[in-house]
Amino acid sequence: MKVLVVGGGGREHALVWKLSRSPRVKKIFCAPGNAGISSLAECVNIQAENIPAIVDLVRQHKFDLTVVGPEAPLVAGLVDRLEAEGYPVFGPRQRAAELEGSKVLAKEVMRKYNIPTAEYEVFEDAAEARSYIRKVGVPCVIKADGLAAGKGVIVAEDEQVALDAIDFIMRDRAFGAAGTRIVIEECLRGEEVSLLAFTDGEQVIPMIPAQDHKRVFDEDKGLNTGGMGAYAPAPVLTEAQKQEVMEKVMIPTVRGMAQEDRPYKGVLYAGLMMTEKGPKVLEFNARFGDPEAQPILMMLESDLDDVIGAILAGELNKVNLRWSEGAAVCVVLASGGYPGDYAKGLEISGLDAMPENVVAFHSGTAMRNGRVVTAGGRVLGITAKSGSISEAIDQAYQGVSRVRFEGMHYRRDIGQKALGK
Known part of the structure; x- marks a missing residue:
């Protein structure tokens, strides 16, 4: 092939x-x-x-x-x-991928098919949105409707932050046309987890759950990013809860999209909040996550080409996904200044010194005069697979310790939430 x-x-x-x-x-x-x-x-x-x-x-x-x-x-x-x-x-085709491309569509689908999610309102007028915030108060979450590279979501604990977020998205057009409409929704409390599934439009097979770390600094502080690291499987989602998500979220979403004449084939990604009232959907993505793909694919023992072939043939029911024992952890190495402005073209050293069972997945890199240099905000995802989450964490950070480039920064707490579970 x-x-x-x-x-x-x-x-x-x-x-x-x-x-x-x-x-x-x-x-x-x-x-x-x-x-x-x-x-x-x-x-x-x-x-x-x-x-x-x-x-x-x-x-x-x-x-x-x-x-x-x-x-x-x-x-x-x-x-x-x-x-x-x-x-x-x-x-997924265009009409199916709009489940990610439009936060408004996603919320409408969830409301129509009784998929658990946060309460929300949609606004096309900034003044109306500001009036709504003053009426309902905070905390709340403000989301740009369209694609914003994982950065179009602002959690506002205080009213001024919420009002500034509306102006930032709708008036300043920080995310371009993605901010023509916004969603304002209740702020869900709990621990986040991601469940991805393969689907051929009828059958839906879950992958192992993963947990992303979106904030730029340790202890989930600082600005949102595209993701500073991830691990899988994430024990915050038990097998019983995973089955609940399949029955209440994943399967109804695929069936609902079919009824909306938006047949969905590919990878369906549900970002979930584990609330006191059970799992609720924060967002849908129409593809593998980044960096969740790195540990998930490292843990997948099945041949990915077999899985894709079955999906394209409409025969996913014939697939039995096999997973490695243990866990995998990915630590993202970012450019200085990320998620704000950062320099490019900085030479990277140490990539040829990765320990066994550790892979340096490149994200924002390029070749220049035969040398690997930085070319993006998230530069590398150092990913390790081992027999336990604690061992995988240790091995991933051993790999991190070998790499050097000017301004490099990373979180030092990737996977720590799993250790207590």
């Missing part, structure tokens, strides 16, 4: 890494890829959002499979374009 992976982050490196272990996959291309991916795949300098160029690339090489990693090309309809020309492609 000849496979194309679309994207250039840590999730895509993990997808390429996992697909490269399939005996049927003989050649992998990646667009645009990164410095780490280039050791496993032929990188093509086409951005993931450049739909016409990606389609032309697929026409040129006639790939046996295209795997779309990021949300932007999914929401832009890349899967629809390739399917229309008869090319096998993994990921």
Whole structure:
């Protein structure tokens, strides 16, 4: 098989890494890829959002499979374009991917199909939104409707923060057109966890639960980021609760999307809050998370190509997912200043010194004069698999200790919430 992976982050490196272990996959291309991916795949300098160029690339090489990693090309309809020309492609179609592309749509689907989530209101007028905040008070959560690279959610514990968030999103257009509408919802309390599932539009098979660490600093302090680390499995979601989420969230969502003429095939990601009243949905994503993909795919023993093939054939019921014992932990190494402004082009050392069972998944990297340099806010995801969560944490941080680049920062508490459980 000849496979194309679309994207250039840590999730895509993990997808390429996992697909490269399939005996049927003989050649992998990646667009645009990164410095780490280039050791496993032929990188093509086409951005993931450049739909016409990606389609032309697929026409040129006639790939046996295209795997779309990021949300932007999914929401832009890349899967629809390739399917229309008869090319096998993994990921939800445009109308299904809008479950992530529009927070408003997601909330409407959840309300209609009785999927547990926070109470909410939608606003297109900033003045009305500010009046609503003054009426209902805080805490509350303000969300940009559209895609905002994981940064369009602001938790406001105080009224002024909430009012400023409305202006930031709607008046200042911090997230562009994504902020034309906002969702204001009640602030759910509890511990967050992510449950991802494979689905062929009818069958839904869960993966192991994972926990992301979105805040930039230890103890969940500082600004939201795209994710500073993750681990799997996350014991905060017990087997009984996982079954509850499947019955109340995942299966009803797939069935509901089908009824809305938005058939959903691919990976369905539910970000959950474990409240006193049970699990409630914070958000849906239409693809693997980043960095959740790194530990999840490291723990997946099944051949990913087999799973994808079954989904495309509508035969997911024939798949029995196999998982490794133990746990995997991913620690993200970020550029100085991230999630704000940061420098690029800084040389990275130590990548050839990873301990056994540790993989340095590249996210924001590039090659320059034969050397690996920084090229993004989240630079690397140092990921370890071991027999227990504590061992995986230790091994991941051993890997972290080998890496150096100017301004590098990372959280030192990834996975700690799991140790008490």
